[in-house]
Amino acid sequence: MDWVAQYTWVIWIVLILLFITIEMLSLEFTFLMLAIGSAIGLVSGLIGVPWWAQLLIGAAASVLLLLLVRPPLLRALRKGEDPTKSNVDALLGARGQVVQTVSGIGGQVKLANGELWTATVAADSPATSLEPGTAVRVLAIQGATAVVVPQERNS
Known part of the structure; x- marks a missing residue:
């Protein structure tokens, strides 16, 4: 010691x-x-x-x-942090439009920010496939694929 x-x-x-x-x-x-x-x-x-x-x-x-x-x-x-969401966080809830038929196994959507994404329909969605021109909303991002649901008319 x-x-x-x-x-x-x-x-x-x-x-x-x-x-x-x-x-x-x-x-x-x-x-x-x-x-x-x-x-x-x-x-x-x-x-x-x-x-x-x-x-x-x-x-x-x-x-x-x-x-x-x-x-x-x-x-x-x-305190001076930028509150703007970026990367994947910015895509969640984004609106878009189906470009190529989207089903549970694939398709393409064009998001409101102009990006083209591979997409699938969410498993709990009432629709099993979405035709071109359908308005969608991004529910999640899984890797490089957007999981989308059809956009309700009133929102």
């Missing part, structure tokens, strides 16, 4: 560097809070606190930072 007491500062520095390195890869402030808590533990050791108390102080500081500081930081980071 004498070795631990003598070289606790080295352990703290290693932990701080490890947490900062992991934080640079994750970018979600969790390991940053742990690194700051470790720095507080290091400072407590430098002022003469025993190693077991340093551990408690560092752990308590980390937990407090995770609970009190991290959530507002994340909110501030995400």
Whole structure:
């Protein structure tokens, strides 16, 4: 135990560097809070606190930072985020029109954004096939295939 007491500062520095390195890869402030808590533990050791108390102080500081500081930081980071859906999320609910007869095994639709997609009729759809010109709505995307249902007239 004498070795631990003598070289606790080295352990703290290693932990701080490890947490900062992991934080640079994750970018979600969790390991940053742990690194700051470790720095507080290091400072407590430098002022003469025993190693077991340093551990408690560092752990308590980390937990407090995770609970009190991290959530507002994340909110501030995400405040300027673009709310526009993109990729597959933007296609869900999109409207389109059947170009080539769509059945349970295939077909083609042209979506409102101008993209041409391979499509199948949803399994729970009342229609088993959709003829060209039929208005459709995208229910899901499975790989590179749009799962569509006929568009109701009133929506």
